[in-house]
Amino acid sequence: MNLNNLVAVVTGGASGLGLSTVEQFVAAGAKVAVFDMNEDAGKAAEAAHPGKVIFQKVNVADAASARAGIDATLAAFGAIHIAVNCAGVGTAGKTLDRDSKALPLEAFAKTININLIGTFNISSLAAEAMAKNAPDEDGQRGVIINTASVAAFDGQTGQAAYSASKGGVVGMTLPMARDLGRYGIRVMTIAPGIFDTPMMQGVSEEYRQPLIAMVQNPKRFGAPAEYGRLCVSIVENNYLNGETIRIDGSIRMQAK
Known part of the structure; x- marks a missing residue:
């Protein structure tokens, strides 16, 4: 598909991996709807690309909010051909804390709701719109790209909720591709390693260096543009x- x-x-298109993807898509000639909860950042992305980007405040884990965002995109641009799910949270917490108390169920559920259920929610609604597209010469109507994490495969201590959510994203990749194949809709997942997103830029070098040490080559954090180019x-x-494609400099996460 030509963009x-x-x-x-x-x-999650107002910052980090999502924003880089938006910029790469716009540069390739696409129009983009940014779904995010950060209004200021979302409106800034819209203002930076007038006529090419629209912002919608969308809670991906809420059915009505997601539907409204999809409908607004169709009203503005007439179709949806691509969905990239970058929205997510990185909740950390051990199954039992240092006082042997269980991780609150609401903390686990929040991570699953946003990272996994939110991903399915947007994917399925976007696929519904894509199925109405006319197929191209290769029978293609659309493509869905979901974001997992290397934590889906080698999650660290305290990442039970996060790893479960991202493992679920990996797990639904093939069956969703099989579900949507008859419509000419492809489904792929990207599993990033450690990337130099705003969240990681805010942590200390003491925290960053052990993570970089686990990367084989090149010895650095990934650049968000590298994720965007893969999309x-x-x-x-x-x-x-x-x-699922790992983009991680061959990192294998240690237990902690």
């Missing part, structure tokens, strides 16, 4: 489907 004149939805490649390569 020129296509329409994308990017959740562009996935859209453009029609034979990528039903798979």
Whole structure:
């Protein structure tokens, strides 16, 4: 699929990996709807790309909010061809804390609701819109790109909720691709390692250096633009489907 004149939805698109993806898509000629809860950052992204980007305040884990965002995108741009799910939270907490108290269920549930249920919510609603598109010469109507994490495979101490949520995203990749194959909609997942997003830029070097030490090559945090470029490649390569791609400098996370 050629991105020129296509329409994308990017959740978490006001910052970090999502914002970089928005910028890469716009540069390739696409129009983008940014779904985010941060109004100031979302409106800034819209203002930076007039006519190419619209902002919608969307809670991805809420059915009505997500539906409203999808409907607004269709009203503004007429179609949806791409959905990239970057919205997520990184809740940390051990199954039992240092006082042997159980992790509050609401903390676990919040992570699952946003990272996993929110991803499915946007994916399914976007797919509903994509199914109405006319197929291109290769029978393609759309592509969904979900964001997992290397924590889906080697989660660290205190990441039970986060790893479970991202493992769920990996787990639904193939069955969702099989569900949507008849419509010409592809489904891919990206599992990033450690990236230099605003969240990570706010932590100390004492915290950053042990993480970088686990990366094999190159010895650094990933650049958000590298994630965005991978999204562009996935859209453009029609034979990528039903798979999870790690983008992580060959990191393998240690227990802690």
